[in-house]
Amino acid sequence: MSQVKHALVVEDSPTMRQLIIFALSRVRNLRVVEAEDGVDGLKKLSQQKFDILITDINMPMMDGLKLVSMVRRDEVHREIPIVIITTEGAQEDRQRALSLGANAYITKPIQAPQVINKVKDLLQIS
Amino acid sequence: MTEKKEPGGQESEGKLFERRDEVLQLFKRGAEFYEELVKENERLRFRNAALEEENARLQRSDDQPTEVGELERKLRELEEERKKLVERYKTVESENADFAARYAEIEEEHNTLANLYIASFQLHSTLNFAEVTRIVIEIGINLIGIGRIVLYLLDSEDGKLHPVAGDGLGEVFDVKARAPIALGEGLIGKATEDGERYICDPPREDQTPLAVIPLPSGDQRIGALVLERFLQQKSAWSAVDFELFNLLGTHAGTALCSAAIRSQQAKATLSVAHARSLLKEGE
Numbered sequence: 001m002s003q004v005k006h007a008l009v010v011e012d013s014p015t016m017r018q019l020i021i022f023a024l025s026r027v028r029n030l031r032v033v034e035a036e037d038g039v040d041g042l043k044k045l046s047q048q049k050f051d052i053l054i055t056d057i058n059m060p061m062m063d064g065l066k067l068v069s070m071v072r073r074d075e076v077h078r079e080i081p082i083v084i085i086t087t088e089g090a091q092e093d094r095q096r097a098l099s100l101g102a103n104a105y106i107t108k109p110i111q112a113p114q115v116i117n118k119v120k121d122l123l124q125i126s
Numbered sequence: 127m128t129e130k131k132e133p134g135g136q137e138s139e140g141k142l143f144e145r146r147d148e149v150l151q152l153f154k155r156g157a158e159f160y161e162e163l164v165k166e167n168e169r170l171r172f173r174n175a176a177l178e179e180e181n182a183r184l185q186r187s188d189d190q191p192t193e194v195g196e197l198e199r200k201l202r203e204l205e206e207e208r209k210k211l212v213e214r215y216k217t218v219e220s221e222n223a224d225f226a227a228r229y230a231e232i233e234e235e236h237n238t239l240a241n242l243y244i245a246s247f248q249l250h251s252t253l254n255f256a257e258v259t260r261i262v263i264e265i266g267i268n269l270i271g272i273g274r275i276v277l278y279l280l281d282s283e284d285g286k287l288h289p290v291a292g293d294g295l296g297e298v299f300d301v302k303a304r305a306p307i308a309l310g311e312g313l314i315g316k317a318t319e320d321g322e323r324y325i326c327d328p329p330r331e332d333q334t335p336l337a338v339i340p341l342p343s344g345d346q347r348i349g350a351l352v353l354e355r356f357l358q359q360k361s362a363w364s365a366v367d368f369e370l371f372n373l374l375g376t377h378a379g380t381a382l383c384s385a386a387i388r389s390q391q392a393k394a395t396l397s398v399a400h401a402r403s404l405l406k407e408g409e
Contacts, residue, residue, distance in 0.1 A: 015248050015269065087357060109271035112237045
């Protein structure tokens with residue numbers, strides 16, 4: 001039996017959050033936890049170990065860029081694969097997130113297969 | 127037999143003995159020759175029998191398949207089998223292509239249904255007017271991929287469409303700065319008045335708006351959702367967009383209307399008597 005993996009989805013938009021969670025529900029042996037913004041995301045990260053982080057960039061309280069940089073300095077999660085979700089005109093944000101240590105990005109409007117494939121690739125699961 | 131002695135025949139007697147010896151030698155050689163012939167005959171008979179046996183064996187082996195013949199037969203069988211396998215492979219390959227196409231279709235269908243489910247779920251998840259408004263805008267941005275979007279509501283007093291909410295990602299965007307639009311005026315006013323959706327398809331960069339979705343609630347006009355431009359990474363409508371237009375066109379107006387009514391009667395509770403009277407009205 002495959003090992004259960006845990007994903008954290010940090011997204012302030014309930015619509016997007018639900019769409020991502022809905023997509024990830026199709027990945028076998030993946031448990032998803034959701035957070036509404038960067039601060040909530042950090043809180044969830046401190047409570048358990050995750051195998052992958054999917055985060056939006058534009059969020060209130062703490063944006064995705066700040067979250068990425070903080071996660072990369074975190075003892076437990078510094079190696080975690082990170083997928084960022086970007087809107088448009090965010091080439092600089094995207095570049096910055098990648099330079100801060102994000103592993104991949106997805107642009108809106110997101111499609112479920114896109115999310116699934118990206119997560120599977122990073123978690124190296126079939 | 128008595129020997130006759132010829133006269134003066136010491137010499138002839140010697141000759142006779144000689145002759146006799148010669149004859150005896152001749153008989154002896156004859157006997158030896160005979161014996162040899164018998165032996166040779168015997169050997170030849172054996173040889174003949176052996177050859178006959180060999181001949182019979184060869185005859186039998188001619189009737190039965192040889193090793194080469196056997197290999198040729200196997201080769202033919204394998205060739206037949208290979209042909210069958212190639213045909214089967216082609217069939218399976220074609221079936222595979224069909225399955226792959228079907229899988230892609232199902233995947234797209236699944237994606238469409240997921241988008242519709244989520245949009246519908248979110249629209250009806252709250253009766254807070256501001257939240258419903260935000261969700262309508264979010265559906266436009268996140269699920270359709272719109273970069274600039276405006277929600278107009280119809281004011282029953284002046285009969286005009288007023289911009290009440292919107293988003294223009296990365297732009298200075300003040301929705302309140304926009305002028306109200308009279309019903310029947312321009313693409314937006316006309317589409318709202320007629321209740322007919324307007325979609326610029328295929329979309330053109332210089333075309334604004336790209337789409338106008340009238341938002342009715344029953345037979346009442348509530349407003350219109352105006353999609354002004356795509357996100358940079360989007361350049362065309364997809365099948366799911368049209369499904370979302372249908373959903374927004376039928377649900378968003380009602381969701382906004384319900385939320386507005388609810389906000390006016392925030393403390394109203396559902397009484398069973400009232401519900402029963404409403405049900406009776408509906409009969």
